[in-house]
Amino acid sequence: MTPVLRTERLDFIPYRPEHEDHFVALLRNAEVCRWMGQDLVPEPRLREVFGAILTEVYPQHRFDVWGLWLAGDYVGHAEVKPTGNVDGHELVTALAPAYWGHGLGGEAVRGLLRHAADNLGLSEAYGMVGAENTASLALCRRLGFRHVRDVVADDGSVTKMLIIPVEDPSGTAATPGSPAPRDARSTGGPV
Template sequence: MMSQPVLHTERIRLVPLSAGHLEHLVELSADPEVMRYLAGVQTPEQSADELRRTLAYAGSGIGCWVGFVDAAFAGFWSLRPGESAGEAELGYRMLREYWRKGLGKEGAREMLRHGFRDVGLDRIYARTAALNKASQATMAAIGLRHVRDFVADPEYFAPGDDLHAVEYAVGRDEWLARS
C-alpha cells in the first residue's frame, strides 16, 4: 500500500496529516469566515472528531496534507476517496491570511498532479456551495470543469444555509493532455 508522501510546490511544503496537527485543525475550524461555506465553526472536540475521520481514510497515496509556507501553517489540502473506484474528491481550506495569494490554487494543482501521476486516479472532483464563488474560481483555474448543480446533504453545510452546491471535475486523460 502506498503511503502519503511529503509533497512540495514552489512555496508550500505539504506534510501528511497526523494526530500532532490537531492544533492547526482547531485554529482553522474556529474561524467563521474559513468555515462559512462548510459545516460552520467547529469546537475543539468536533475538530478532533474530524481529524480521526480524516486519518481513517488516509492510505494508497490519498489523504490530507498540512501545508506550510516557510515554517508557518497555512492550511489543508486533501484527496478523499471518491464515490467510485479510481476517483477522489479534492478539498482545501486555508487560514484567511493566506487567501488571495494563489496558494489555494498552487496546493490544489499539486493534489491533481499527485492524484493523477503518482496515485493513478481516473477522475478528481471538487464540490462547494453554489455561493462560494472564490472556491469555484480556484477549481476553474486548475482545470476542473463545472459538471453539475445539486442539493447537498444538510450535514455538509451549517444549519440554515442554502443547500445548493456545485461539482467541478476533470478526468485523467483530459488533465494529462493539458499538462
C-alpha cells in the same frame, strides 16, 4: 502511506500529533467553515477527527490528507479522498484567511492534481464548491474544472459539483480506468 509533497511554495506534510492545534484552529474559523460549506464543529469533535486521522485514516490507508505549510508556517489543509457523491475522488483544500488571495489555493490544487496522476493513477478528480463561493469557482474555472451538476442540500443551499481531467506526468490526460497503484480505500472520511 500519505507521501510528503512539495510545490513551488508549499509543503504538504502528513499530520503529526504536534499539528493538532493548527488543524483545530483552522476548522474552528467561521469564515473557513462557511466557504467549505460546513457548520462550525465544536472543538472536542475536531480533536476527535484529528485523532482519527492519525489512528485510522493513515494506518488504514483510507485516503491522503495533509497540513499545508509555507516557509514553516501552517497555512491550511488538503485531501484527496473517495467521494460519496459519485464514483471518484474529491480534492479538498482549505486555507487560513490570512493566506487567501496569494495564489496558494491554485498551487495547492495543482499539487493535488499532480499527486492524483503521479501516485494514484486517477483519470479525473472532483471538487465540491458552494455556489456562493465565487472566488473558488473562478479559480476552478481557471484550472480547467467543468460543472457536472448542482447538489441541493435539505436547507436549500447549493453546491457545485465540478470535474477535471487529471494529467499524467507526460502532460496528457490519464487513461480512463487506469489502475491505481494501491488498494482501493474506503469511502468517506472524518473531514
